[in-house]
Amino acid sequence: MLEGAEPIAGATILDVGCGDGLIAFGALDRGAAGVVFADISRDLLGQCERLADGAGVRDRCRFVEASAEQLAPVETGSVDAVTVRSVLIYVADKEAAFGEFARVLRPADARPWDVFLHSSGNPNLQTLAEAMERTLTDQEQARLTRYLRPLIEDGAPTRRMAHAYVRARRAQGAAPVVTRRPGP
Numbered sequence: 001m002l003e004g005a006e007p008i009a010g011a012t013i014l015d016v017g018c019g020d021g022l023i024a025f026g027a028l029d030r031g032a033a034g035v036v037f038a039d040i041s042r043d044l045l046g047q048c049e050r051l052a053d054g055a056g057v058r059d060r061c062r063f064v065e066a067s068a069e070q071l072a073p074v075e076t077g078s079v080d081a082v083t084v085r086s087v088l089i090y091v092a093d094k095e096a097a098f099g100e101f102a103r104v105l106r107p108a109d110a111r112p113w114d115v116f117l118h119s120s121g122n123p124n125l126q127t128l129a130e131a132m133e134r135t136l137t138d139q140e141q142a143r144l145t146r147y148l149r150p151l152i153e154d155g156a157p158t159r160r161m162a163h164a165y166v167r168a169r170r171a172q173g174a175a176p177v178v179t180r181r182p183g184p
Helices: 022-029 042-055 094-104 113-117 128-135 138-154
Strands: 012-016 034-039 061-065 081-084 164-170 176-182
Touching: 012 022, 012 094, 022 034, 022 042, 022 081, 034 042, 042 061, 081 094, 113 128, 113 138, 128 138
Parallel strands: 012 034, 012 081, 034 061
Antiparallel strands: 164 176
């Protein structure tokens, strides 16, 4: 789960519904500058406080009794990542929870358009500029640029990644059979 929140080192992490602190302590182990443990259970927060004391990391921890929908004790724009494990299934007002997550997250850094346009997430992938050149007409490129450039330069977009799992097997004497399953 923490791999999706990278980079952790030096970051401030909010673990909503921290429970016994599995994710929060994992973030501390990976070098988080600080972790906010948030849970509706005072008993679980107390257990986490004792564990933090025992591990000598209390100075990098903060403990708040709060629900996912009401994170008022956490300041606006104060965390770099929000983690949630096995909690949202119990949250009645998911829209409010996601609103709170967005509120407490630091704003995204704006990126120069040229950097965004000429980079890719993987050296084996084409850049956005290459993809646009290969697939869009000049008019379509201009339209996409008019829409996307202000968002990139203002730091508005959200970065999303997906995974695909590909598995192949060959039956004796037959051509390979490939199955694809979209990732999370």
